[in-house]
Amino acid sequence: MNDSYLETLRAALAQVSGFIYPNELELQWSILIVLYPYITGLVAGAFILASLERVFNVKSVKPTYRLSLLVALAFLLIAPLPLQVHLGHPERAFEIFMTPNTSSAMAMFGFVYIWYLMVVLLVEIWLDYRREIVLWSKSETFWPKRLFYKLLTFGVDNISPRSLEIDEKIGRALTVIGLPSAVLLHGYVGFIFGSIKANPWWSTPLMPIIFLFSAMASGIAGVLLFYMFLCWLRDEPIDMPCIDTVAKFFLTALIVAFSLEMLETLQTAYEAEEHFDIIALLVEGKLYFSMIFVQILMGSLTPMFLLGLAQLFDLPEKVRKVFYGASAVLSLVGIFAMRWNVVVGGQFFSKSLRGFTTYKMEFAGREGLLSAIVLAILPLFVLAGLLYLLPPWGERAGKESATS
DSSP states (O other): OOHHHHHHHHHHHTTOEEOOOGGGSSOSSOHHHHHHHHHHHHHHHHHHHHHHHHTSOOGGGGGGHHHHHHHHHHHHHHTTHHHHHHHSOGGGGGHHHHSOOTTOHHHHHHHHHHIIIIIIIHHHHHHHHHHHHHHHHHHOSSHHHHHHHHHHTTTOOOOOHHHHHHHHHHHHHHHHHHHHHHHHHHHHHHHHHHTOTTOTTTOOTTHHHHHHHHHHHHHHHHHHHHHHHHHHHTTOOOOHHHHHHHHHHHHHHHHHHHHHHHHHHHHHHHHOOTTHHHHHHHHHTTTIIIIIIIIIIIIIIHHHHHHHHHHHSOOOHHHHHHHHHHHHHHHHHHHHHHHHHHHTGGGSSOTTOSEEOOOOOOSSSTTSHHHHHHHHHHHHHHHHHHHHHSOOTTTTHHHHHHHO
């Protein structure tokens, strides 16, 4: 046994509280795996918000419809990258398509992802923008953009009222299909954690549902923030009935997600199995700040309190805007903390229940903080490009006037 190995072993053991088995000295899933369900949650939540207008006929949220689709697409395009970087050999990811394994939840995600991206989201956005794409392909003065729009028409330039009516019907059908697809896309993430029997922190049937409703809250919060920021950036008035309605759904998703989390916690405490004591020590120690303060107090209770005040009292518009914006930011931080507590916190102990390990995040490594920051802001650049090429301003007003 060489000296370098002994030094590495001593350094690892120095971070261990109590006894822990040698194969439990380091965490297998890093901050990139925290980021992955966080990004996919934003995708699912944004698409569910878009479905409110098209499937459930909630007309007041129409100003956020196209923006929700673009937000979902921007984050969906980047969603697999944290996994790819974590793999180390990203080219191996394509093997799930070459040799599919139907018994693997992770392998099946690849097919769900391709279905949701290529069939549902891209086609729905194309159908919704088809009229504008045809017009832009003829009127755009900047030739690269004109060529892009020309290619995007796929040779179909019929924008008669009958043709646009067919587009609307197909798009509505795709949204209906896409709604359970979005639920499946993120619900499977919670399913993966909930099916790991070796970890009592994760092994609960409520895990997929908790992940899903927290995803709804994060996606709605993200779209709400983007909408308010873009209105400010373009010096346009915010549609208050729109964000008031969005805030109601935001509050509902937050309440359900928080209630499910507390229900799961109370059930664990009531059962008081052999793992409860070590989970209690973990929450009181290593995860106290990230769970009690950031996730619960700052990320859940405070947004619910602010959104509740806005719903119960007739507050001025400026106050409601501040409350909505602050609630969205705090909720996004709190939901990220929830992902951190589940992914990283769940690895601080194992089924052996013999002690804790720690996670020291590097800065510039492949799975370090810098990589996570780059991957976290990358969807924003993709979204900026989509907003430039497919501006959502006007919210289908031209299409509606053409079909009427």
